[in-house]
Structures are given as C-alpha cells and as structure tokens.
Amino acid sequence: MIWNPEAECMPTEQRRRLQLAHLKNLVERVYEKVPFYRKKFQQAGITPKDIRSLEDIQKIPFTTKDELRETYPYGLLAVPEAEIEEVHMSSGTTGTPVVDAYTKKDIEVWSESMARTLSMAGTTRNDIIQNAYGYGLFTGGLGVHYGAKLIGANIIPMSSGNTSKQILVMRDFKTTVLTCTPSYSLFLAEAAKEEGVDIRSLSLKAGCFGAEPWSENMRKEIEEKLGLDAYDIYGLTEITGPGVSSECEMKNGLHINEDFFYPEIIDPETGKVLPDGAKGELVFTTLVKEGTPLLRYRTRDITFLFHDNCPCGRTTVKMHRLFGRTDDMLIIRGVNVFPSQIEQILMAVEGTDPHYLIVVDRGASHLDELEVMVEVESKFFTDETKGLEIIRSKIEHEIKSKLGISAKIKLVEPKTIERSIGKAKRVIDKRKI
C-alpha cells in the first residue's frame, strides 16, 4: 500500500531536481529570516547563491543539538510567531528542551509523512489504529494521530500506559494496527496472557514500533507473541517527530521521506560525507520546513544509507536500522536520557559530587528498567534507615519529575562502584538490542 506513489516512487533524477529546488528555497529563507543561520553562513564565507547543486549542501555548516539548546525557545524560528500552530519538545542534555515549532504547512507535511508510514504497514481507512504512544509534548502520540486522520482510519487515542484498558479496547474494538514502543508491545502481550486474553487471536495485523532501539530478534519475538507484522519506524522531535523514515513490507531498511528530509551520512570525527553503505552519523536537512528549519542537523544516530531498487516500488533512499549513538544518550521507554541529567539531579539532592552507576535492563516485563546505584556518602548517612529512605525517595521523585521516567535507586557502600582512570564508566546497558 503506497500512500503517495507520485512522491514515493518518483524517478531519482526528478526527485533530485525537486530536492535542489527545495534546498535553494530553504537556504534563501533562513538566510533572510534567521540571524542564527545568516551568521553561520557568513562565518563559513557562503551565501545562498553558493548553493547551486545538491552536492553544494556540503558547504553549509552543521547544526548541533547544543545550538538548539542555546537558541531556546524560538531562536531558529523562520516565520512570525503567529504562524506557529503547534509546539513539541524533547528534553535536552541539561534539561533545556529542544523545540520543534510547526506551521500549518509543517503539520500537513508531518501528517503526510505519517500517512506514508502507516500505509507502509498496510494501514487503510478501514483500519482501527490503537495509538499507545504518549500524547503530549512527545511527538509519538500526535504524529500517529495526524497520519491516521489523513488516511481516514479509525484512530483510538489511547496514549501510553493503562495496560488493562489497552487490552480491553484491543479486544472489544477489534484493533488492527497497534502503534507503541516495541518493548511496550511485548509488555502488552504478557499482560494479555495474565488476563486470560489470547492476543494472537484478536484482530491485530500490523504494528508500527519506534521511539527506542530494537533488533531483528525482538521483531521475531513481537511477531510471534502478538500475531502481527512488526514495522520499524524512525523519527526525532527536532526533524518532525515520527515519519522521518519507516519500513515497507520488505522489512529491509527504512525508506526515508527524502523529499522532505534530506539525509547525509558523515564521519562523526571529520564531518566528511560518506558514500552509500558506509556507517556514520545521520544528518538531516528539513527541506520544506517553515517553522523551525534545520540545516544539516547532526542526529548523533549511527546508521548507513543505501539504494536497493526496493521491490515495493518506492525509489526513496533507505537507512539501515540504527546501530547506536555517537554520544552517551540512552533511550529508556522512548524517553531520551543523558547520564549528565541524572548526575545533576544527584548533585542537587546530595550536594556532593556523587559516585553513581546507571544500569539499564529489560526484565521479565520486557520494559526498560532503569536502576541508579549511588554510593552512600558519610555526610548523609545517619544511624536511622529513614534518613537514607528519604534521600532515596527524593532522588526517585526528582528523576521522575525532571526526566519523566521511573528509576529505582539502589544505595550502595562507598568505593563499590568501579573507579576508572579518565572518563568514568557511568552506564551499563544490559538490554539485548
């Protein structure tokens, strides 16, 4: 099922001409409207006139997440504020959010991208989509919602959590397409089993799973346990949210909506652009975005690009399932978490430079579990257990309220967390992804 054959199956040369036209328009717009970009262009010694071919994009400096933080909230805005119809954000490294502001047209592009994504998983207007991505500032919930609206499918806006209700709705409303994080799908399968519901015998036929890394093995497990076809979908708030790329029925790489989001792979050390098949850092330019356009945005995600004449008929470039990150960001139940954020919370609560270790695992529940081991400093140790319990619950509460995730805090004896020379090892990720 191809949502927009004209765009998705366009001959490559024709698409490249379209991309170049979009790119020229984009650089002219941001040069004129966004002082941040004009300054970067000037520092690089270029003007929009220097962009004459798609290859010329390499003359444009990269944009980084740090710069998004420094320009918070509206430093990258390329339209008058009144044109903004919706704002989403995700957490940044220091707690300063990263903002994506959408104009009416940006929402249309997002809806179109998600309609393509859902269609790749076989969704039509006859389907019943149970959307268990969180609604709110997180882009997952509304992204799926807009795509489903465009297709005209029946969208059930469940949002995340509330597992018993999810199972009830799935059974009684005969959900055909499930959208959530891959780990939550497995959690649902377990919960259904416990409630005596045979999830395989329900009406599910497809699932669009993303917002966290997963593997081929996990796909097999999900497909077996839920009795559906599982598709990988990719996106990030900065670029648009979900809808940047997704798998078709071949389940072999994610088609990038490259008429909107122009991808490059670079060597993260040198910034040099790498050819098809070479692994490196994924970089995007939002070709048609009006609200907060991004030029050569470094995602920190590691993958490679390839063109494979996909039997599905789409001619768009594909990216391989993610291999990892160039930084230490963790994705826990779809939430981006940097160890430095946890460190800051520990420092604020304890008032000292803490020794800690973050352990991420997927337990029997299949959901990401975050444990933070913290060494007990003598300054906050007393003869009573309640003193330590108060500190522990305070840290748990701070992590929950600042980062939006639940963490188990384990107090450990001093010097039990391994000291390393140089950069301390702060994270052990036991998830088998």
Added chain:
Amino acid sequence: MIIKQISIFLENVAGRLAEVTKLLAKHEINLRAMTIADTADFGILRIVVDQPDKAVKALRDGGFTAKVTEVLAVEVEDRPGGLAKVMEIFQQNHVNIEYLYVSLEKNKDKAVVIFKVEDIKLGQKIVEEHGLGGKVTL
C-alpha cells in the same frame, strides 16, 4: 549515661556483616551490643564497643561508611515489669524513643538497655533524676 554508638551502612550482600566482625576482631575491639535495622536493599548495623574511637577509625579505613551517634545506656531491672517501669518514666517525661536494643552487659540483676531518644539531653536528665544510669560500664 550517654555512650557512643557506631552505625555502619551495609548493603544486602552476602558476607558483609562477617567482614565487619572480622575487622573488629583484628583490631581487638570487643562488641558489647548490636542490632540491625534492615530494609529491602540495605541495612544499618548499630554497635556499641569497648573502644569506639578506635573502632570508627578501623571501620572507615576499611572502607565502611560509619557514623558515631550518642545514645543512652540505661539500667533496667531484669524481672517482669522492669522495662515497663523505665518506659513509663520516659513516657511521663516526654522522652521520645527512636529505637532500643539490649546489650550484653549485666550488673547483677540489672540489664543494660540502649536507647536512642529524640532529645538526648532530656533523656539523660530523666535517667539521672530517676537513678537509672547506675554504674554502666561498657
């Protein structure tokens, strides 16, 4: 009388308590009283020893988190109603007790009970006024 109690943070890991007792033995420190407050993940060992300053240093040098707290050592008659009598005196004088445990010490027919109270000065005053301090030697 007011005495020094040492609290030690212990993870719920097999063998940790044995390491404490081994360390104390090595430094020839004699244990006079002990109790453990435990939670699911960790415990706090509270001990009274014959040489508290030496014990604290040895423990800290051995990598333990140890803290000194002042507690009351109170003589309690070792017969039915002995503790009840002391508790009644504390209650009447508003001495709030956080926790208590019994020491190995015994002066003839009197047991020595360790009290952690909210206000140790008040506690000490009441103990002295009612002659509960005795000649506690730990």
